[in-house]
Amino acid sequence: MTSTDPGTTAAPRPLIRAARTEDLAGVGGIREHAIRTSTGLWTDELPTPAQLEAWFREHLERGAMLVAVDPALEGPEAVLGYASYGPLVPKNGYRFTAENSVYLRPEAQGRGLGTALLGALLDLCREHGMHSVVALVEAGNTASIRLHERFGFVEAGRLVEAGWKFDRWWDLVHLQLRL
Numbered sequence: 301m302t303s304t305d306p307g308t309t310a311a312p313r314p315l316i317r318a319a320r321t322e323d324l325a326g327v328g329g330i331r332e333h334a335i336r337t338s339t340g341l342w343t344d345e346l347p348t349p350a351q352l353e354a355w356f357r358e359h360l361e362r363g364a365m366l367v368a369v370d371p372a373l374e375g376p377e378a379v380l381g382y383a384s385y386g387p388l389v390p391k392n393g394y395r396f397t398a399e400n401s402v403y404l405r406p407e408a409q410g411r412g413l414g415t416a417l418l419g420a421l422l423d424l425c426r427e428h429g430m431h432s433v434v435a436l437v438e439a440g441n442t443a444s445i446r447l448h449e450r451f452g453f454v455e456a457g458r459l460v461e462a463g464w465k466f467d468r469w470w471d472l473v474h475l476q477l478r479l
């Protein structure tokens with residue numbers, strides 16, 4: 301369990317810890333917002349409550365999700381962001397190659413929390429024996445690309461017009477870090 305200073309305000313420090321069952325609504329809300337408003341997740345289909353819970357539980361069972369929580373808040377709003385990983389491809393030959401995700405509430409972005417979460421997630425990936433981590437990022441998502449580059453991720457490929465959302469094509473950058 302670690303705490304981190306996300307910025308220069310005097311607010312209580314967010315705490316980064318393993319996700320727990322009670323974080324489902326907070327994580328689900330962040331994910332739903334990203335699906336509705338961003339190109340972070342290339343889908344416009346919201347998961348049903350059952351699908352969301354299955355996805356969440358699967359990560360909890362693998363110990364593959366961290367959350368950043370504001371200790372001064374309660375309920376779903378206390379979850380400021382999450383970071384998780386899963387297999388890049390669901391075939392056992394890829395079991396040492398993780399694909400990672402980092403998502404923050406809009407009001408928690410741009411003050412270092414993504415850096416804190418990704419740093420903790422990479423430590424977790426090392427503990428779990430991962431060999432490399434891959435981020436699949438929309439080519440115009442400068443914040444995410446900068447975030448990953450900070451940790452040494454390098455571009456390993458670019459797919460032009462690989463995604464369709466909000467009535468237009470999007471390019472996909474593959475970033476990779478060998479742990």
Ligand SMILES: CC(C)(COP(=O)(O)OP(=O)(O)OC[C@H]1O[C@@H](n2cnc3c(N)ncnc32)[C@H](O)[C@@H]1OP(=O)(O)O)[C@@H](O)C(=O)NCCC(=O)NCCS
Nearest residue numbers: 340402403404409410411412413414415442443444446447
């Ligand atoms: C991407 C995200 C996780 C980054 O986390 P963050 O806490 O906002 O980023 P940090 O404050 O830790 O900054 C990390 C780097 O990104 C840069 N950055 C942050 N916000 C930025 C922005 N809006 N535009 C450009 N660069 C930005 C920072 O300057 C820093 O780079 P530096 O090391 O060169 O200074 C967060 O913005 C987010 O949740 N975005 C929406 C969801 C998303 O796109 N997730 C990733 C999907 S692949």
